Amino acid sequence: MTPRRSLTKDMKAIGGRGWLVLSLPLTLFMTIWIFAVGATTAYTDPFHYSVEASVATSESAIVFADVRTEKRVVAMTFDDGPDPRWTPSILDALIESGSTATFFVIGRNVTANPAITRDLAASGMEIANHTQDHVDFHDANLPEQLDQIRNCSRSIKEVGVEEADYFRPPKGVLPFGSVQAFRQEGRPTVLWDVSVERRDESDDEIVERVLASVHPGSIILAHDGGIPNRAKTVRVIPRILKGLSALGYEVVSVSELLDTE
Numbered sequence: 518m519t520p521r522r523s524l525t526k527d528m529k530a531i532g533g534r535g536w537l538v539l540s541l542p543l544t545l546f547m548t549i550w551i552f553a554v555g556a557t558t559a560y561t562d563p564f565h566y567s568v569e570a571s572v573a574t575s576e577s578a579i580v581f582a583d584v585r586t587e588k589r590v591v592a593m594t595f596d597d598g599p600d601p602r603w604t605p606s607i608l609d610a611l612i613e614s615g616s617t618a619t620f621f622v623i624g625r626n627v628t629a630n631p632a633i634t635r636d637l638a639a640s641g642m643e644i645a646n647h648t649q650d651h652v653d654f655h656d657a658n659l660p661e662q663l664d665q666i667r668n669c670s671r672s673i674k675e676v677g678v679e680e681a682d683y684f685r686p687p688k689g690v691l692p693f694g695s696v697q698a699f700r701q702e703g704r705p706t707v708l709w710d711v712s713v714e715r716r717d718e719s720d721d722e723i724v725e726r727v728l729a730s731v732h733p734g735s736i737i738l739a740h741d742g743g744i745p746n747r748a749k750t751v752r753v754i755p756r757i758l759k760g761l762s763a764l765g766y767e768v769v770s771v772s773e774l775l776d777t778e
């Protein structure tokens with residue numbers, strides 16, 4: 518008869534590595550706990566905002582990468598523009614397919630391209646904050662991060678366009694200590710769960726992967742600015758929009774996704 522081994526014995530058996538084995542789930546638990554603190558009961562986990570559970574208001578949201586919904590609705594988002602080389606073509610594709618999207622703009626690009634920014638807004642697209650200079654938040658302290666957000670906000674206002682509450686940090690970098698401060702500024706952080714651009718993929722592979730990855734409530738990330746050049750994005754976006762429509766998906770902005778019932 519083999520006696521049941523206790524966890525302590527197993528821990529001894531694997532030596533120091535036992536702490537690693539235990540610390541990984543513990544870290545995950547702490548991550549979830551820290552994100553959940555200060556959130557309303559609408560939160561069931563840190564990265565999924567439940568539309569059903571509560572009213573979709575920005576005050577209750579901290580960070581989300583998709584939305585829970587049964588409806589075949591996804592949000593399309595474009596970062597790093599506006600850019601005169603790519604943004605107008607992407608806007609045309611959105612208009613042609615009857616879709617809307619959220620553009621997470623860089624403040625200095627807004628100042629350089631006021632007419633394009635106004636065109637986006639006038640065409641029913643949502644304009645949201647992606648910082649003034651696309652600073653990596655690993656390299657900025659909290660006051661600098663908040664300045665980046667506020668300055669982008671001012672740039673958007675200066676061209677006469679209304680800004681959504683949402684904020685997306687450059688490269689998705691979200692320092693732990695900043696999350697609550699962004700929330701206190703009334704800035705829920707919008708990440709994504711499906712990303713369009715992959716350097717190693719062909720156009721066909723991108724379209725196929727994106728269409729296979731989306732689910733109701735997905736937030737899709739693409740870029741209408743930044744480096745490298747976005748010719749590939751401009752080519753695949755009309756195909757992705759067509760494919761989503763064929764799958765029965767409505768493509769909307771982040772606000773419209775949150776308003777989905």
Ligand SMILES: [Zn+2]
Binds near residue numbers: 596647686687688743
């Ligand atoms: Zn960016």
